[in-house]
Amino acid sequence: MGYVVRNKKLNSWVRDVASLCKPDAIHWCDGSKPEYDGLMAQMIASGVGVPLKKRPDCFLFRSDASDVARTEDRTYIGTASKEEAGPTNNWIDPEELKQTMTGLYDGSMRGRTMYVIPFSMGPIGSPIAKIGVEITDSPYVVCNMHIMTRVGTRVVESLGADGDFIPCLHSIGAPLAKGQKDSSWPCAPMEKKYISHFPEENLIWSFGSGYGGNALLGKKCLALRIASAMARREGWMAEHMLIMRLTSPRGKQYHVAAAFPSACGKTNLAMLVPTIPGWKCETIGEDICWMKIGPDGRLRAINPETGFFGVAPGTSYQSNAMAMDTLKKNVIFTNCALTDDGDVWWEGLNGAPPTHLIDWKGRDWSPNSKEPAAHPNARFTAPAAQCPAICSDWEKPEGVPIDIFIFGGRRSNLVPLVTEAFDWDHGVFLGATAASETTAAIIGKVGVLRRDPFAMMPFCGYNMADYFQHWLGMGDRLGGKAPRIFYVNWFRKSPQGKWLWPGFGENSRVLKWICERLEGSIGARKTPIGLLPNDGDLDTKGLTVQGEDVRELLKVDPGPWQPEIPDIEKFFGQFGSHLPGRLKEQFQLKTQDLKRRTLLVPEAPNTLVLFDIDGTLVDCGVAAGKCFSAAFQEVFGVACPIFAAEEVSGLTDAAIMTEVVRRLDIRCQDFERRRDLAFEIYARNLALELRHHQASEIPGASRAVQAARSIPGCVIGLLTGSTEATARIKLESAGLDFGQFACGAFSEDGELREILPPAARARFAQLFGQAPDVTVLIGDTPRDVQAALATGCEFIGVTTGPYGRASLERAGARVILENLDDTESLCTAIGTVRRQASAFRRLI
The missing domain is CATH 3.40.449.10 (Phosphoenolpyruvate Carboxykinase, domain 1)
Known part of the structure; x- marks a missing residue:
């Protein structure tokens, strides 16, 4: 020694x-070079290793057939x-x-x-x-x-x-x-x-x-x-994730940690060469990611390894040019084929296969051989430092701050190209239910779909359900500084078996959309499984991908998703009482949303009936105001002023938040981040408050909703100033099923209530392929009336809230009901305003 x-x-x-x-x-x-060289010389002398003439300091090894994965x-x-x-x-x-x-x-x-x-x-x-x-x-x-x-x-x-x-x-x-x-x-x-x-x-x-x-x-x-x-x-995280740095044309850096099962493009993504002008990708790690919360409260990541242990088959200059350039020297190859001139070869390498090779078992091989020349799980071990795409900060002791988590898998159908999680809990649900078609990286059948949560199924050293809880707990600790979560699938095929997405460097287009979502410079459409790109928002400039292929890549059809529900239920069921309650809630939300999109559709939908919540369907008492004020004070550090009821009735939560900040003359550059964090805390506090002091259903509300839904051609939805999360909490506390409403608009859609009806109509159009002929708002405040009249909607007022008939009439309401108990009168009123709207359209 x-x-x-x-x-x-x-x-x-x-x-x-x-x-x-x-x-x-x-x-x-x-750890010295002489030590490495001496051991390698010893293995060459014994016939275990084969030096490669074509690559300096590179060697080939062949394992036993029982020892390949x-x-x-x-x-x-x-x-x-x-x-x-x-x-x-x-x-x-x-x-x-x-x-x-x-x-x-x-x-x-x-x-x-x-x-x-x-x-x-x-x-x-x-x-x-x-x-x-x-x-x-x-x-x-x-x-x-x-x-x-x-x-x-x-x-x-x-x-x-x-x-x-x-x-x-x-x-x-x-x-x-x-x-x-x-x-x-x-x-x-x-x-x-x-x-x-x-x-x-x-x-x-x-x-x-x-x-x-x-x-x-x-x-x-x-x-x-x-x-x-x-x-x-x-209290930290050890994950099966690549780490990469993306730099936009403006020089803004984004750090991504992404989890994929083996042979799903993880190494390719880590060493991506973007095809879109001005974007740059640098590699920090391609397999393992360790993360701790730093002094600034952000999640900081290191690559604990110094090398790449990658799958060789499929690696080429087309799929991963950076990896190919990394493999020119100082590499150990295992179970690859050997060429006659002293180089390695594997399936998927550039160019036609040689006429003769020595295969991974040491036998002569030709293109007519029935078995592959390289084992499907053939590997390379290469120093990370010699990768041309390696980031200058890849060995930074304190790590890099993670902005984005991406999960993915190999799915030939169903799963869209890219999905954004609604929030942290939903992102954990996406990671926990990730599934992929199996590959040769493990011994067993290939092509079988199996759940591989967070790509950690084979690697988690304790109960996987407790691992899910650890993720939820880390999100709680990170709060507003938690990375955003996305899910991708590069492997979707058409019904004819054709790849729909070119992948490789073109995946930078998806990453660009993800970064634009972080910046808030681009919108997204809401689906039952998450947020997807709007039409035209995914940069496909210069691609030969057809428009119908892009639409198929981004399609969410609730019907085919139905078999996922029992499969996830069975997977979660094995964890018993260890499964976190918050994941059970996410599963229920997804199930409800998918079922309502599948089942709650009339034969010829032409009318959208939108119900307000507070004062129309539900009475929460003082709970909402109390929890809103507490959340505001927690985030902004000052007490929220008390408003008179008429000042805020009918305002969106976003408008109230802006007004409070204006009145208190609070100046902060990160207002939107703080506002969103306050809304998260508000929803969490409201859920707890309403467990102890339940909201009450406005008399007749549930029967009124069912009655409206039973009218031929009517689709029921919500139009509320609440955030979507608090809308759900309020309804379900009062015993009303949020899942029965097919679509709607919420505070997230805009501060002004007048923005909400067009947003609800747009969602109707996404669901049914055309806008509604008639939109009917049912509400209890003058602001509800004003929003309807300003956006060409019909309005039915109800005096179930703080305003009487006279107030609603002064605002412009023509049809007013005293309550929702009389469902016959409600259905008659809906029929009346539908006929009036149709007659008016014929006149113009």
Whole structure:
């Protein structure tokens, strides 16, 4: 050993492992170039590695056919209780698991050298970084760890005498007797492979596999399975995400963290070359993202790795030019094909396949061969620093501030190209229900749809439902500084099986739309599953994609989404009482919205009947004003003045907020952010308040809504000054089903009430393909009357609120009902104003 190790725990652990595994020699790794070169020369001499003449310092390795991917059914979580591991993990009692593996480790390194690899996940000294030490008997693992992590004496020095580290024990499980010839890829048979994690002890034991994900223990084992459990305990996040920086033509930077299952374009996106002028993309990380809340209250992220462990097949200059340029030197290739002139090849590489290759199993191969030349999960291990797109801040110890989360998967139908979450809870729901068609990155069937929440299903080191709760809790801590959440699907096909989106660099067009949403410079249309681009807002300039293909990419048809409901319900059901109540609420909201869009549609919809809420359908007493004032004071730091009822009746919440700020002469550059945060707090407080002091239904309201809905051609909706969240809370507190209203307009649509009717009509048109012939507003205030008259709507007044008949008549109301109890009179009134509107249209 060329350096001194003062850490007592580390020295003791190494002695214990050596005593158990009985290696012929022990080597403490220093992370140096001579060490790497010496081990590589040793593997070449033994015939394990093949130097590549065409690429400087590049080598090819071929694994055993049983050791080509993550072995999920041999991956275990050992926690004190099965409940802590959860239903998506393979659980074994930790004592039983250790007893079994101790027997396997006994003498497992005979005839081999035991390598001790001190490594740092993250820049040494970073407040987000963690130190691990891997013991292995595989020089292949050592060389890969040199590329993937920060190995060396500085790590040992930073540990000091009593620093903490994560112990990672690995053995290929193939001891050598004296004089025995070694295998070209030594490993244990499948039934003896164990990749085991003990999250409560921050401990990893792996046996029998030499493949990357099972043997490079700093990767998925530490960086996700163990780190996710640590992050939950310590209040940070360990995620299966790329990190990238986008820079707009104006120089504005956006930092994105995005989660995709393997072979869904994660590496391609991390190294994106934008096709739209002026935009720039830089890579910070392509697989793992560790995040902590910084001193400024924002979520800051580091890439804990120093290399890329990417899927080779499908990588080309067309799909990922930056990756191709990264692979020119200093790379370890595994299970690729070998060309006759000493280069590597895989399916999807540029150009026609060579006439002859040596395939990943070492056999002759030609284009007529029935099997692929490279394994579908063939890999490259390459230094991140030599990527042309690497960001100058990729090793910044404090990390970069995350603005955007993106989730995605491989779905050939149903899921739109891009969707924005309504809010943080809805974004967590999108991540929790993410699904993808399986790939070759794991052993098993290919092309089967499976739920892969947050792309973490194989990597979460504890109960997945508790992981969902951790996400919700982090959102609560971040508050208004939480990143916005989006969902993408690059893989949608037409009914004829044609790709609808070109992908690769063109995905920058979707990222541009996402950034424009952050800036508030572009709108979105609301659908049951989230917010989607309006027609023409997605920049398709210069694309050959047809208009009908774009419409198909952005289509949300509620009918085909119906089978998703029982599938999500079944998936969530396995978590039992651990599933957060807030996710149950999100599921109910989505189910209601999809069902109402599917079922609540008359045969020939031509009339939109819009109900006001406060004073028309529901009476909340003083609860709404009380909660609004409390939210305002929490966000703006000053008490909200008391308004007379006639000052605010019929105003939108947005207009009230603006008026309060004006009266108090509050000046702030981030008013919109504060306003939105205040509305979030207002909704949360109102929900709690109305649990104790329920809102009451205005007498006859529910019967009136049903009566209006029963009129042929009528679609019922809402037109209210409340935000959509508080509208839902008020109605459901009074026992009215928010889901029965097919569309509507809310405070988010504009401060002025006159803006709301056109917004509601536009949503009707999105649902049914044409605007309503007649729009009828039913409300209780003079401002309701004024909004109707100003926008060409018919109006039916009700004296169920604070205003009497005379006040409504003075505002211009011609049809006024005393109450909603008399549904016959309501239906007659709707029929009357419909006929009057139709007659007027014929006249003009």
